[in-house]
Amino acid sequence: MRLPAAVNSLLLRSSGVLIFLILWETAPRLAWVDPYFVPPLSIVVREIWLLLETGDLSRHLLVSSWRAVTGLSLALVVALPLGIILGRWLTGLASALEPLLRLLSQINPFAMLPLFLLFFGIGETAKVAVVTWVTLWPILFYTIIATRTVDPLQIKSAAALGVSRSEMLCKVILPAAVPTIFIGIRIGASLTFFILIAAEMLGAGSGLGWLVHNSAMNYLIPRIYAGATFIVLLGFLLNRLLLYIEASLSIWQGSQSGSPVAGQSRASSWRPDRGSAVAGTAILVLVLILGALEVRRLNQEALAGASSSSSHAKHFGTPADSSDGGL
Amino acid sequence: MPTRAFVSPWSLSRWLDRSSLLLFFAAWELAPRAGGLLETFIAPPSVVLMTLWELLLSGELCDHVTISLGRAIAGFTGAALIALPLGFLLGGNFRTFERIVTPVLRFLGQVNPFSLFPLFIILFGISELSKEAMIFWVCIWPILFNTITGVKGIDPLLVKSARSMGTGVVPLFFKVILPAASPGIFTGLKMGAGTAFFMLIAAEMIGASCGLGWLVWNAQINFQIPKLFAATVVISVLGMILNMLLVTLERRLLGWLDSSPNH
Amino acid sequence: MAGVVDVPQQIQTDAKIVVKAITSVFHLKKTRTEPAREFIALKEINLEVKKGEFLVLVGPSGCGKSTLLDILTGLAQPTSGAVYIDGNKVTGPALDRGIVLQGYALFPWRTVRQNVEFGLEIKKVPKRERRAISDNFIHLVGLDGFADRFPHELSGGMKQRVAIARALAYDPEVLLMDEPFAAVDAQTRESLQDELLRIWEATGKTILFVTHSIEEAVFLGDRVAVLTPNPGTLREIVKIDLPRPRHNSDTRSSAEFGWIRRKIWELLQNAPHESRHHLNAVPVAEAISPTASL
Numbered sequence: 053m054r055l056p057a058a059v060n061s062l063l064l065r066s067s068g069v070l071i072f073l074i075l076w077e078t079a080p081r082l083a084w085v086d087p088y089f090v091p092p093l094s095i096v097v098r099e100i101w102l103l104l105e106t107g108d109l110s111r112h113l114l115v116s117s118w119r120a121v122t123g124l125s126l127a128l129v130v131a132l133p134l135g136i137i138l139g140r141w142l143t144g145l146a147s148a149l150e151p152l153l154r155l156l157s158q159i160n161p162f163a164m165l166p167l168f169l170l171f172f173g174i175g176e177t178a179k180v181a182v183v184t185w186v187t188l189w190p191i192l193f194y195t196i197i198a199t200r201t202v203d204p205l206q207i208k209s210a211a212a213l214g215v216s217r218s219e220m221l222c223k224v225i226l227p228a229a230v231p232t233i234f235i236g237i238r239i240g241a242s243l244t245f246f247i248l249i250a251a252e253m254l255g256a257g258s259g260l261g262w263l264v265h266n267s268a269m270n271y272l273i274p275r276i277y278a279g280a281t282f283i284v285l286l287g288f289l290l291n292r293l294l295l296y297i298e299a300s301l302s303i304w305q306g307s308q309s310g311s312p313v314a315g316q317s318r319a320s321s322w323r324p325d326r327g328s329a330v331a332g333t334a335i336l337v338l339v340l341i342l343g344a345l346e347v348r349r350l351n352q353e354a355l356a357g358a359s360s361s362s363s364h365a366k367h368f369g370t371p372a373d374s375s376d377g378g379l
Numbered sequence: 380m381p382t383r384a385f386v387s388p389w390s391l392s393r394w395l396d397r398s399s400l401l402l403f404f405a406a407w408e409l410a411p412r413a414g415g416l417l418e419t420f421i422a423p424p425s426v427v428l429m430t431l432w433e434l435l436l437s438g439e440l441c442d443h444v445t446i447s448l449g450r451a452i453a454g455f456t457g458a459a460l461i462a463l464p465l466g467f468l469l470g471g472n473f474r475t476f477e478r479i480v481t482p483v484l485r486f487l488g489q490v491n492p493f494s495l496f497p498l499f500i501i502l503f504g505i506s507e508l509s510k511e512a513m514i515f516w517v518c519i520w521p522i523l524f525n526t527i528t529g530v531k532g533i534d535p536l537l538v539k540s541a542r543s544m545g546t547g548v549v550p551l552f553f554k555v556i557l558p559a560a561s562p563g564i565f566t567g568l569k570m571g572a573g574t575a576f577f578m579l580i581a582a583e584m585i586g587a588s589c590g591l592g593w594l595v596w597n598a599q600i601n602f603q604i605p606k607l608f609a610a611t612v613v614i615s616v617l618g619m620i621l622n623m624l625l626v627t628l629e630r631r632l633l634g635w636l637d638s639s640p641n642h
Numbered sequence: 643m644a645g646v647v648d649v650p651q652q653i654q655t656d657a658k659i660v661v662k663a664i665t666s667v668f669h670l671k672k673t674r675t676e677p678a679r680e681f682i683a684l685k686e687i688n689l690e691v692k693k694g695e696f697l698v699l700v701g702p703s704g705c706g707k708s709t710l711l712d713i714l715t716g717l718a719q720p721t722s723g724a725v726y727i728d729g730n731k732v733t734g735p736a737l738d739r740g741i742v743l744q745g746y747a748l749f750p751w752r753t754v755r756q757n758v759e760f761g762l763e764i765k766k767v768p769k770r771e772r773r774a775i776s777d778n779f780i781h782l783v784g785l786d787g788f789a790d791r792f793p794h795e796l797s798g799g800m801k802q803r804v805a806i807a808r809a810l811a812y813d814p815e816v817l818l819m820d821e822p823f824a825a826v827d828a829q830t831r832e833s834l835q836d837e838l839l840r841i842w843e844a845t846g847k848t849i850l851f852v853t854h855s856i857e858e859a860v861f862l863g864d865r866v867a868v869l870t871p872n873p874g875t876l877r878e879i880v881k882i883d884l885p886r887p888r889h890n891s892d893t894r895s896s897a898e899f900g901w902i903r904r905k906i907w908e909l910l911q912n913a914p915h916e917s918r919h920h921l922n923a924v925p926v927a928e929a930i931s932p933t934a935s936l
Contacts (some may be wrong), residue, residue, distance in 0.1 A: 068479035069486070089502055152399040158622070162581040162592065163614040165609055166599030171420060249493040250581040254596075261493065265585075269495025280494035287489060534658045539745035543715045543813070544761045545736045554763070558751040618896040 090276040099274040104299060111346060113282060114239045116259040120244045121185025121336055131188050135195025139227060145318060157189035161247055169255050176347055179251050187240030194236025195303020198229035234298040241294055245287045256348050296332040418604055422605040427612055430437035430605040447590040450507060452577045454514025458571060462519045466526025488520035500586045510582050515577045529563015562633055569625050575617055647738055647905035649724040651731045652894050658848045659816060661689035662722035666709050668863030683709045691850060695829060696842055698851045706874025707852045711820050715741050718854035727816060744821040746801040748793040754804050755789040779807040782841060799830035816872030819851045835861055836889035840862060861888060868909045878909055
């Protein structure tokens, strides 16, 4: 009984996407829109194919994901323990620090971008630092809130069983806090892509943001679309991966309809098993390792090519001597 | 609600008497005096304030602020003018159509505005229009999605009860549907306004010759550290004022909302 | 709506409300492809309510009582038959009928006073008059001092009082109430019932009250119309001869009260064969319980 309805609904939903794709192809071809500015889908697909063939796209994709994942991981490493400590044990310190943390978190991260470039140069450190800075705040705040608002009854009943401090943390507080913490992580992840792409446009020699910006500089319009499509894809994939991990970490939760992140209502209805969550984490780790290798290779190339290779830097008049703080 | 806590403003009186802030500013003031790298890269608050004063006196600051705000307001207003009616139509009258276009809209909403920005520059040049188009693009999605959600979430019982009193179509819209959807709409407007300012700075860094973002970027390129800090402070303070205004407005308009999370 | 056309627009009658041969059929489709199934929600309902009378419709869930009320309100059209108020056919919602719904349906962005004044605004009553009227009705339902509160600051019972005041404010002659007290706790419910009777006696409105609680029906009504489901048919109209005023007295504990309650319960139990089949499917005790209102 349910299947035909589900198929029907799927058809209905996908028909919109189909019409969109057809419009994308036909509108420029029939000159409804200027094909120079909006190239038809097929040309964009061919461009993507070309970029894939030369390995350009995958390289930039890998570099961008590496920066995003590294920044995110660093933020997690700092914000999670700090959040738990501030939310659970040093609550007095937390309330004393709150105004300062709020102040820092409210600083427009884009305004901080030049400062980071100033401190770390246009190397990898600046980009990773910016991503870390941006993702740090939502993760920290949500962790503090999550650990602070664990149901006191749960704590009480666990304490009545005489559990130790570490057991209390691992078996009661963390599981109860996971869904809320993940809201912060996902907000951070979505911010990551905004800031990362902007940072790559402003001061980088690789990455998807650079690809798009460089294409624009050279009026390679189909390439802009190809890059833009991949940026959407990357953001989407990262969000999916996080949902995947989250779902397996909080299986006890009936439904997570409470989370305010838009556009995930469909995803929340399905639930992966633990194995696929491990796979998801493994992908993230793989990105970290492969990306690090790639970034290192690129930086060595850049060093070998010396200052002459940084054609991009000229666009912005960035100091060419930029003390590369590469990892 | 955790979301609310995250964006909530911190009222002026509350943080003024907090010691952590004072400590922070003290450290900021004293750190450059330690000399070395810190002295080169960090401008202490006293110097920043003086630079701000100079910028203010020369009128430079006012110009940049007006330009930036003008861009943000233009893009935001344009987005609201299109997204609100569209949201009402999609959420209220054309439900099937809404189901068809939602995946496409979601995809477009996911498109990173920065990846489109170069395109806007090619299309409109480094004119005001390219920045406004970017802000428009950034604002339209949260407003549209939240309006649709708000309109779809209206309690049918309210509409039924109003209709049973013989309410006509126009009063029904203004007296029932609009206020009932207003929390969703306001959420969208708030998100839009917040991100508009946020994105604008970056857009002005990438492609502009004036505005606050350009001011920061230009200061960085020319290694004018005090100016860089001053502009950053102005941007942050403006963002905070915007946030406070929105929250005050929300309290005013949506005071009737039950704030306790019991749904 | 072919059946509606051959119904007269006006009839000669002394009764306030006349329900004439109402039949309501829904075409249900579970999926897009499946052929539509007919579901008869109401079958040949005939009913007359006198001016100033308090008539209660009682029946289990799914007997079509809410559909009937929607038709009376004018929000739904019957498949055949018609409803007349003062002899005039009902064609749509209008301010001659006030409605109180189960879920309060208060506008959360309006204060108590603004809620009460809603119908008056639709009626385009001038502001000063509105204020006097709303003061009066807020007082009538005992909410003095709460006029400027928002609905979320009120308890369930208070919200329902506001809903009643809102329905009364634009001075309809008929009050239609759809299980208005179903969502409040037992004690509040009894006091609201007392209150309703007091308001009814004070205003002289004609009230048609829908409930699934037999106790509530017997306590409130001049007559109780018993509906049985599948299809929704009017089984019998029971006249309640309990003395009035019933509030502030021990009506509920009298022997006669118990006897009438028992009789209605049996009427609902011994429903015709086809509906008994339905009742067995749903646990009877849950669908209609003589102690539902306790």
